[in-house]
Amino acid sequence: MMLLGGVRRLGSSALPFVVVIALWQFASLFFPRFLFPSLIDVFWRCLEIFLNGAMFADVLSTVLRILAGLAGAFIIGGALALLMVRSRAVDKFLSPILTLFQGIPALSWVVFAIIWFHGVEFRILFIMVMTTLPAFTFQVLGALRGMSRDLMEMVFSFRPTRAKLFRVMIAPAILPDILTAWKVNLGNASRVVVVAELVGATGGVGYQLLQQQQLFDMAGALAWTLQLVFFVLTVQGALTLIENAAFRYRAVSERAI
Amino acid sequence: MSGTVTPPDAAIHLDDVSKVFGKADTEVYRAVDGLDLDVRPGQMLALLGKTGCGKSTIFNMIAGLTAPTSGTVRVDGRDPFGDFNSFRGKMAIVFQNDRLLPWRSAIQNVELGLEMLEVPAAERRATAQLWLSKLGLGGHENDYPHALSGGMRQRVSIARAFATNANILLCDEPFSALDESTAGRLRAEFVRLVKENGKTAVFITHSISEALEIGDRIVVLKRPATIAYDVSFDAGTGQQERELIRARIGDVLAA
Numbered sequence: 001m002m003l004l005g006g007v008r009r010l011g012s013s014a015l016p017f018v019v020v021i022a023l024w025q026f027a028s029l030f031f032p033r034f035l036f037p038s039l040i041d042v043f044w045r046c047l048e049i050f051l052n053g054a055m056f057a058d059v060l061s062t063v064l065r066i067l068a069g070l071a072g073a074f075i076i077g078g079a080l081a082l083l084m085v086r087s088r089a090v091d092k093f094l095s096p097i098l099t100l101f102q103g104i105p106a107l108s109w110v111v112f113a114i115i116w117f118h119g120v121e122f123r124i125l126f127i128m129v130m131t132t133l134p135a136f137t138f139q140v141l142g143a144l145r146g147m148s149r150d151l152m153e154m155v156f157s158f159r160p161t162r163a164k165l166f167r168v169m170i171a172p173a174i175l176p177d178i179l180t181a182w183k184v185n186l187g188n189a190s191r192v193v194v195v196a197e198l199v200g201a202t203g204g205v206g207y208q209l210l211q212q213q214q215l216f217d218m219a220g221a222l223a224w225t226l227q228l229v230f231f232v233l234t235v236q237g238a239l240t241l242i243e244n245a246a247f248r249y250r251a252v253s254e255r256a257i
Numbered sequence: 258m259s260g261t262v263t264p265p266d267a268a269i270h271l272d273d274v275s276k277v278f279g280k281a282d283t284e285v286y287r288a289v290d291g292l293d294l295d296v297r298p299g300q301m302l303a304l305l306g307k308t309g310c311g312k313s314t315i316f317n318m319i320a321g322l323t324a325p326t327s328g329t330v331r332v333d334g335r336d337p338f339g340d341f342n343s344f345r346g347k348m349a350i351v352f353q354n355d356r357l358l359p360w361r362s363a364i365q366n367v368e369l370g371l372e373m374l375e376v377p378a379a380e381r382r383a384t385a386q387l388w389l390s391k392l393g394l395g396g397h398e399n400d401y402p403h404a405l406s407g408g409m410r411q412r413v414s415i416a417r418a419f420a421t422n423a424n425i426l427l428c429d430e431p432f433s434a435l436d437e438s439t440a441g442r443l444r445a446e447f448v449r450l451v452k453e454n455g456k457t458a459v460f461i462t463h464s465i466s467e468a469l470e471i472g473d474r475i476v477v478l479k480r481p482a483t484i485a486y487d488v489s490f491d492a493g494t495g496q497q498e499r500e501l502i503r504a505r506i507g508d509v510l511a512a
Contacts, residue, residue: 150352150354150356151356151358153322153352153356154350154352154356155358155369156322157320157322157348157349157350158345158349158369158370158373158421159341159342159344159345159346159373160373161373164372164373168358168369168372169358172358172360246360247360249359249360249361249362249401249402249403250359250403251401251403251404
């Protein structure tokens with residue numbers, strides 16, 4: 001019974017992908033290869049990227065750029081959020097600046113980085129941090145402000161040290177919002193990194209996409225894009241596993257929303 | 258800061274304490290007005306008053322969670338707000354609602370105060386286990402708060418307060434959210450544990466019956482928190498005398 005339920009759930013979540021794949025493959029029968037290549041070709045190209053050391057190094061460099069950018073933005077954003085929650089003056093000063101940053105398109109940051117900096121890696125790190133920093137800061141700030149005052153007072157009544165307060169109260173209370181922030185920003189970062197590499201890098205998935213565009217190679221473009229999609233899905237899956245383990249204390253209602 | 262000296266026989270000492278909420282230039286609400294109050298070690302004081310009379314404000318000042326606007330608050334001769342950290346392990350609180358950390362199991366919640374005191378893990382676990390058993394929660398150690406009933410959750414919060422072996426217990430209407438039968442049972446257990454362990458307790462309530470059941474001294478407050486009636490009694494106080502005290506409290510509250 002449970003096995004049947006599991007198969008049914010797997011089937012229903014796989015169905016949209018099966019439909020898209022079938023439509024693409026059907027289109028490949030009627031359109032030229034440079035528009036809709038066969039997915040079998042795309043699969044072999046994916047495998048080639050995965051097995052070829054030099055090519056896979058490009059995928060890894062993009063992955064590392066995404067993770068480094070997100071980690072940098074998270075650390076800086078978390079620190080800014082802590083300062084903002086502790087001081088109204090800091091909040092009043094930083095909030096408009098971060099809001100302004102949110103309005104600047106990712107492509108503008110790419111142009112600024114190319115004009116301001118020489119090093120490729122630093123340029124990309126700068127772009128990644130600047131584009132994801134406001135979201136991380138506001139999300140951590142919201143989580144800190146949303147902490148239960150009652151629970152905070154209860155923990156305070158035991159006179160914790162700062163480190164213990166953070167460990168027993170603040171970290172577990174804001175963890176759900178932090179994981180959500182990572183999930184949201186991961187998607188944004190994977191889009192931004194491609195733009196940054198497309199314009200200002202000599203390697204990585206974005207750079208390879210530029211090569212495929214110049215060669216009019218749709219199978220290659222798809223294969224390189226899928227590398228990034230696999231990475232995002234893998235990290236999202238890992239974050240979901242962490243969520244399931246960390247939030248097992250939550251009550252589950254029999255009636256869904 | 259007042260220069261008054263804490264009487265040597267007072268575990269808790271409030272001298273001319275006032276608390277005003279609002280901005281410094283525009284007074285908005287005077288919750289406590291020139292309150293003088295001493296609580297002897299080992300005494301169980303029931304602070305009784307209508308909703309909004311400033312009971313919780315007094316409670317928060319004694320707990321060191323808020324500072325008085327003027328006057329002096331001393332617990333064991335020290336300022337609970339200014340010397341906040343020196344009260345680690347010396348004072349425990351049972352709140353109106355259980356305030357259990359939802360991400361911790363029952364036993365982990367009871368261990369919380371012991372963690373702050375750097376008690377080794379094995380000793381911590383044994384102490385928490387002991388208090389959960391004393392409060393009839395053996396077998397529920399690993400349950401998360403959402404899986405416990407309201408009464409069970411409040412028992413966990415009482416176990417959490419007792420586990421640190423603090424000398425001073427502060428309780429803010431801890432049984433008010435429970436049904437009368439559960440509240441009655443827990444009240445009796447609570448009084449027994451306080452007496453057995455020789456604690457000084459301040460118990461906030463708005464119920465005359467609860468105050469008579471719990472306290473060996475009742476202080477009735479009128480708004481803004483000033484003492485309207487202060488009476489002490491003991492186990493030898495007869496039923497007739499208790500009824501007279503009940504009637505007198507009723508009159509004071511109605512006035």
